[in-house]
Amino acid sequence: MPAPPNAHAEDRGRCQERPEFIPASLQVIEEVRPKYACAKACGVAAAEKPAAPIEKGLPGPGLLAQVAVSKYGDHLPLNRIESIFQRHGVELSRKTMCDWMAACAELVSPVWERMKEVVxxxxxxxxxxxxxxxxxxxxxxxxxxxxxxxxxxxxxxxxxxxxxxxxxxxxxxxxxxxxxxxxxxxxxxxxxxxxxxxxxxxxxxxxxxxxxxxxx
Structure with a gap:
């Protein structure tokens, strides 16, 4: 039934909320570092590489946090996490993630040491x-x-x-x-x-x- 011509917006229908799940997405972030050469042949200069959680490593902090929370917070073994990433179209081996978690353990070791001192x-x-x-x-x-x-x-x-x-x-x-x-x-x-x-x-x-x- 069409609404009356003089009806207000709130009179045209009822609002209904429906819970929905939007899956997470993985992105590849390109970091471009400009490089400049002196016109008088005095040398070449390039921007410094941005700091990364793992030196010479590819994963960003968000991806590392996702794997760590899934493994240690949600108690998912790495082979299941590997399958979850495959459903997103990403091939990420459990061996690679195992190496990442070992590197993360080194990163947070100062926090562990301080917590031990306090306890x-x-x-x-x-x-x-x-x-x-x-x-x-x-x-x-x-x-x-x-x-x-x-x-x-x-x-x-x-x-x-x-x-x-x-x-x-x-x-x-x-x-x-x-x-x-x-x-x-x-x-x-x-x-x-x-x-x-x-x-x-x-x-x-x-x-x-x-x-x-x-x-x-």
């Missing part, structure tokens, strides 16, 4: 570990590594992860050396040896049982 100034630290399968080219099947988690108190609300290739006490010994405070942990026997010489590792710190309350 170890906490009055109390909570810790636990979880097993993770690790590929090993020298073996026909995976081996078991460990991810150790260290949580600061309410005034230092950081969570720091540390990887070790096994479940020995050496991992927490190295990470916690010099810590002066309370440690809340489970009954893992590796902590027992550490507290035989509390002065060396914790400067008089105290190990709390898993069921013992901590007031932060």
């Amino acid at each position: 170890l100034t906490s009055k109390a630290v909570q810790t636990d570990d979880t097993p993770v399968p690790v590929l090993d080219r020298e073996r026909t099947r995976t081996r078991t590594g460990r991810i150790w988690t260290y949580v600061g108190d309410r005034n230092r609300p950081y969570i720091v992860y540390d990887y070790t290739g096994n479940h020995s006490r050496e991992g927490p010994e190295v990470f916690l050396k010099g810590y002066n405070g309370y440690l809340q942990a489970d009954a893992y026997r590796g902590y027992d040896a550490m507290f035989k010489n509390r002065k060396q590792y914790f400067d008089g710190g105290r190990l709390l049982g898993v069921f013992e309350a901590i007031l932060f």
Whole structure:
């Protein structure tokens, strides 16, 4: 039915909102660096190359962030991320992305070191570990590594992860050396040896049982 001639815009129909998904897109950005030559043959000058996250690397920061969040935030293995990029018409091998993530780990290592320093100034630290399968080219099947988690108190609300290739006490010994405070942990026997010489590792710190309350 046509609207009356004197009808206002808001009277001509109802607005309906419909959620829609617009897929992400990948772009190739060309960086042009002008080069100039002196007319009197005194030399050639060119603009400096823009800074890149990975030296001599092609990926931009947005692409690196996408791969990192997909792998570590969304827990997608690189082979699935590879398939997702293929649906976008982009061939990006998992080996290449693995090299990128190793380079990104080096880039953020100063942030990790600083977070560790702050966590170890906490009055109390909570810790636990979880097993993770690790590929090993020298073996026909995976081996078991460990991810150790260290949580600061309410005034230092950081969570720091540390990887070790096994479940020995050496991992927490190295990470916690010099810590002066309370440690809340489970009954893992590796902590027992550490507290035989509390002065060396914790400067008089105290190990709390898993069921013992901590007031932060």
